[in-house]
Amino acid sequence: MIALLEQGREVDLASARQELPKCPGIAVLRDAGEIVAMCALKRVRSSYVASISKKSGYALTDAPEVGYVVTDCRWQGRGCGRTVCTAMLQQAEGPLFATVREGNEGMIRILQANGFHQKGRCWPSDLRLGMSIGLWIR
């Protein structure tokens, strides 16, 4: 899963190595045993939620974050991301949030299809110079 996230180039890998085993939910889509797409519900971290609240200017309350979403590049554009996220999100109850790079249209479409709306203002990405991150909630 870490190799897949590394390929996606949208997450801090050091943090993902620590956080992935602690996630309360992980969904994967496999082809012949190999993981081709994944997504996760991260554990609630109040200090992280507070930092996103501050950056976005939106009063976010404690909730799990949807993250670690990636589709193997050989499988992208074939519905895998939507399938794996929708399967997980259909089972998730209560408020959720996600942070997404502006212009990441595939991820934004997946969130919109699952009832998420953008809130607050965008803030500069720590990972990608010159890019912005937006807050999405459901």
Ligand SMILES: CC(C)(COP(=O)(O)OP(=O)(O)OC[C@H]1O[C@@H](n2cnc3c(N)ncnc32)[C@H](O)[C@@H]1OP(=O)(O)O)[C@@H](O)C(=O)NCCC(=O)NCCS
């Ligand atoms: C975002 C990502 C997971 C999407 O996975 P995918 O398997 O290619 O997505 P799907 O094929 O299920 O497409 C989902 C929707 O986005 C649309 N879409 C996909 N790529 C798109 C693009 N580049 N531009 C516009 N729309 C796009 C699809 O048409 C589809 O819309 P629909 O369901 O309304 O038909 C994949 O691009 C990826 O791994 N990106 C790198 C990691 C990443 O950005 N993760 C998200 C971090 S928050």
